Amino acid sequence: MSNPCPFCQQAAAPADSLRDHVWSFPHAVSVLGRWQFYHGYCVLFSRSHAREPDELSKAERDGLTESMWWMARAIREAFAPRKLNYELLGNQVEHPHWHVFPRLAGDPEHLKPAWVRIDREEGHPGLLPGLEGNQASRSATIATLKATLARLGAPSA
Template identity: 40%
Template sequence: MTCPMCMRWQEQPELRIAEFEHCYAMLNGDQFFPGYTLLFTKEHVTELFHLLPAARAGIMEEINRVAAALAAVYQPAKMNYELLGNMVPHMHWHLVPRQTTDPLWPRPIWSEPHNECVLSAAQYRQAIGRIRLALGLAAGDKE
């Protein structure tokens, strides 16, 4: 069985934000929560404790860097970090800038179904560009 997270970077280049040493960052296709980003390990691994300490520390710094960039762009009331892996057993974080005005505030984003919010290609590019700028990256730069 093929892991959907392992394939995501190749299959959805239009949602790529940045490639880091340990992880990839991609805008989630569903932008019901503006800025909702996925950060996932390049290596197929399922648990933090499977990593060597240096890799684990590096990944945590990458998570922190992306979360700080999202906070700068979206000015959330709270940043949500989800690391589950029950449905997709590949280590990945859902980084979700939360606003007090969002329809599910303050409940978890999965507390009830919502209609998917799909942006235009130009809107995805604009959001990704703003996040990349906050990360200190130019449009085509790799980390």
């Protein structure tokens, strides 16, 4: 029987087969998030499955958290956001994962959660390109993040 959890499936797959793969940490894997209106937005998921993060072992929890700080540092260095937002929700996918949203200068809704714009625009095909970014810009963002993480000495697995 296959595990239907999408993050477990991605955690088990070779990194070079993952769409939008950014970095493989010892306890977590980072991919570029869909909503690149927030330039540099990444999703970071634990290599281990749990419904709630506190169900992970201490090593897995600490590894996931430490990986998030590496992603935060890399996103800040690469894209100089005005602020970073961190969210761990798990309402749609019950597997520990962080959303790291850079909030750039000039975002007219910078006081609101990133999801406000996403929820409003994702159902409108004409607005999706502005929300997701094109493949060339996504690839460039991934390359910048990989180079920044490597330069910073982020642990990899």
